Amino acid sequence: MIRILFCLLLMSSSASWAQESAQELPQQLPADLHRIIESAHEQVGVTLYYDPSYSVIRFPGGDVPMVRGVCTDVIVRAYRSVGVDLQLLVNQDMRNAFSAYPRNWGLSRPDPNIDHRRVPNLAVFFTRHGQVLPISTEAKAYKPGDIVTWRLPGGLAHIGLVSDRSTDSRPLVVHNIGAGAKVEDILFAFTITGHYRYLPRKGWCRPGSGG
Numbered sequence: 001m002i003r004i005l006f007c008l009l010l011m012s013s014s015a016s017w018a019q020e021s022a023q024e025l026p027q028q029l030p031a032d033l034h035r036i037i038e039s040a041h042e043q044v045g046v047t048l049y050y051d052p053s054y055s056v057i058r059f060p061g062g063d064v065p066m067v068r069g070v071c072t073d074v075i076v077r078a079y080r081s082v083g084v085d086l087q088l089l090v091n092q093d094m095r096n097a098f099s100a101y102p103r104n105w106g107l108s109r110p111d112p113n114i115d116h117r118r119v120p121n122l123a124v125f126f127t128r129h130g131q132v133l134p135i136s137t138e139a140k141a142y143k144p145g146d147i148v149t150w151r152l153p154g155g156l157a158h159i160g161l162v163s164d165r166s167t168d169s170r171p172l173v174v175h176n177i178g179a180g181a182k183v184e185d186i187l188f189a190f191t192i193t194g195h196y197r198y199l200p201r202k203g204w205c206r207p208g209s210g211g
Contacts, residue, residue, distance in 0.1 A: 029144055029145065029164065030199070030200070032082045032199070032200035033144070033145045033199060033200065034164070035081050035082050036078045036079055036081060036082055036145055036161070036200075037078070037144055037145055037161065037163060037164050037174075038081075039077065039078040039080075039081035039082075040074055040075075040077075040078040040161045040163070040174040040181075041163070041174060041183060043066070043074060043077060043078075043174070043176075043181035044174070044180075044181045044182060044183055045180075045181075046066050046067070046181065047066055047067060047068065047069050047073070047074070047176060047180045047181040048067050048068070048179075048180040049067060049068040049069075049179075049180055050068070050069070050070060050176055050177070050178045050179065050180065051064070051068035051069065051070070052070050054113065054114055055113065056113050057087075057112075057113055059087065059088075059091070059112040059113070060085050060087055060088035060091075060112075061080075061085055061087070061088075062087060062112070062113070063076075063077070069176060069181075070117060070176060071119065071158050071159045071160065071175055071176050071177060072116065072117045072118065072119060072122055072159055073117060073176065074159075074160065074161060074174055074175055074176050074181055075122065075147060075159060075160075075161060076116055076117070078161060078174075079198075082200050084200060086116045086122070086125070087112060087115075087116040088112075089116075089125065089129075090115050090116040090121055090122070090125050091110050091112045091115060091116070093125055093128065093129070094110040094115055094121070095110055097128070098110065100124060100128065101115075101120075101121055101124050102120045102121065102124065104118075104120060105118070119149055119157035119158065119159045120157060122147075122149075122159060123149050123157075123159075123193075123194050123196075126147060126194070126196035126198050127194075127196070129198070130147075130196045130197055130198035130199075131196065131197040131198070131199075132194075132195070132196060133146065133195040133196065133197055134195065135192050135193075135194070135195050136195070137188070139169055139170040139171060139187065139188075141195075142162050142171055142187060142195070143162065143171075143197070144162055144163060144164035144171065145161065145162060145164075145197070145199070146161075146162040146195060146196065146197055147159065147160075147161055147162070147194075147195075147196040147197070147198060148160055148161075148162060148173065148187065148192060148194065148195055148196075149192070149193045149194035149195075149196075150189075150190035150191060150192055150193060151190065151191045151193050152177075152190050153190075157193070158175065158177060158190065159175070160173040160174060160175030160186070161173065161174045161175070162187070163183055165183065167185050170185055170187050170188070171187060172184060172185055172187075173185075173186050173187055
């Protein structure tokens with residue numbers, strides 16, 4: 001009930017996150033990173049609902065129906081557009097270093113249905129295998145394709161992908177905070193808890209590769 005009320009509050013204030021002045025940033029991006037960002041944008045208007053229900057899904061390459069999802073699904077789906085399966089990679093890393101991951105949910109072993117769909121787990125994975133960047137109050141510190149985590153009111157964790165589009169002063173963010181995938185001006189709307197960069201490189205695990 002708290003989550004539902006919070007989401008309704010965020011939806012009612014979405015007018016303050018207007019996108020009318022959005023513009024594409026001029027920098028040249030690596031092809032894979034550009035595709036990741038493009039894929040995140042393509043989820044807008046397709047993923048229409050926020051649904052945190054536990055679901056049994058295929059492994060690897062599993063997903064809930066595209067019409068619904070949570071904030072982490074935006075990230076997972078975007079990276080799959082370049083053949084990078086975070087469901088598989090997080091599961092492999094948790095099997096290798098389970099103690100490095102949060103025990104918030106009382107699990108005694110990895111669960112490929114849900115582990116990659118939890119913000120704290122993705123934060124640990126990006127810390128271990130990506131680049132951890134400084135948390136800054138300067139908009140210019142956040143580049144297209146960067147991954148940001150926040151602490152929402154009430155202590156809830158959130159994650160989004162920095163877009164290659166911006167307002168006059170800030171990059172927009174692709175995320176799902178309660179009303180489906182959106183591109184919004186929310187970079188500094190909440191307390192930032194993490195700033196990561198995870199770029200495609202040779203040797204990334206792909207679905208069915210077995211690692």
